Amino acid sequence: MDIKFSSKDNKYSKTVTCFILPNLTGNMPSSVIDITTLKLPKGITLADDEFNVPGRTDMLKGSDLYPYLLKNGRYTFGKYHPVIQETHLGWILLGHILKERTDRSMALFICNEPSVDFKLQRFWEQEEIVAPICTKEEEAVERHFVETTTSDETGCFIVRLPHHSQNLQLGNSYTMAQYRFQQLERKLTRNSELRKEYTKFMDEYLSLGHKQLVPGEDDSSYDNKVPGSIPGATRFSE
Numbered sequence: 142m143d144i145k146f147s148s149k150d151n152k153y154s155k156t157v158t159c160f161i162l163p164n165l166t167g168n169m170p171s172s173v174i175d176i177t178t179l180k181l182p183k184g185i186t187l188a189d190d191e192f193n194v195p196g197r198t199d200m201l202k203g204s205d206l207y208p209y210l211l212k213n214g215r216y217t218f219g220k221y222h223p224v225i226q227e228t229h230l231g232w233i234l235l236g237h238i239l240k241e242r243t244d245r246s247m248a249l250f251i252c253n254e255p256s257v258d259f260k261l262q263r264f265w266e267q268e269e270i271v272a273p274i275c276t277k278e279e280e281a282v283e284r285h286f287v288e289t290t291t292s293d294e295t296g297c298f299i300v301r302l303p304h305h306s307q308n309l310q311l312g313n314s315y316t317m318a319q320y321r322f323q324q325l326e327r328k329l330t331r332n333s334e335l336r337k338e339y340t341k342f343m344d345e346y347l348s349l350g351h352k353q354l355v356p357g358e359d360d361s362s363y364d365n366k367v368p369g370s371i372p373g374a375t376r377f378s379e
Contacts, residue, residue, distance in 0.1 A: 146200065146230075149186070153229035157206060168195040174238060180218045181225070188231030 142161055147154035174193035181187075202210070214227025223236035275283070282303065289301040329336035346352055 144200070148188070148230045155206070157202075159200065165198050165201065169198055170195055178239070179234075180216075180222060182216055185225070185227075185232045188228060188233050192234060 142159055143156055144159050145154060145156040170193070172195065176193050210228045210230060212227040212229060214232070216225040221237060221239050223234040223238055226233055226235055285303045286300075291299045293299060329339060347354075
């Protein structure tokens with residue numbers, strides 16, 4: 142917010158941009174100062190006639206403005222007396238002021254705690270989930286899952302395997318599959334126990350409907366439908 146301030150005699154004014162805060166600091170000074178102990182020159186106009194009485198702070202001026210408020214006039218009266226400095230707003234006191242010693246200890250702590258509303262707003266901004274950008278293939282997979290996935294009476298999910306819309310060609314794998322099959326035949330021939338267990342498993346696999354017999358080699362339509370061949374494998378643990 143832009144705020145215009147001026148001296149008491151209105152001979153000087155300045156417009157600055159400020160931040161408006163609900164609380165800035167406590168009253169300054171913290172207690173009444175006895176000005177009878179100060180050597181105030183006669184004929185000067187103070188910027189604040191009640192500088193020695195505790196009161197609220199209306200504005201804090203930064204170093205970008207403060208040097209330009211100073212004028213040439215200055216009074217100094219030793220180490221333990223404040224400097225009396227002339228400014229465009231009037232005369233001000235800077236420095237140390239001796240006070241009578243007391244047994245009371247004083248401490249100053251300033252805490253500018255953000256409001257709860259501000260904290261909650263920042264929390265939701267940081268925790269906001271940004272929707273990922275999906276490719277067309279990912280969108281198709283998600284749509285397939287939503288449209289085809291069901292559950293049975295036992296609570297198990299039934300998922301339909303997706304099929305790619307394009308007719309992918311896996312290449313000619315028949316020769317490799319035939320070679321692997323012949324290797325398996327020789328292995329089963331040498332090990333009768335393994336052949337028995339393998340045959341038992343494959344029969345069970347067929348009876349459960351997990352596989353089906355391939356049409357004869359003279360069925361040319363089958364070659365057009367299947368893009369490649371998959372060899373079998375076996376593992377036997379004693």
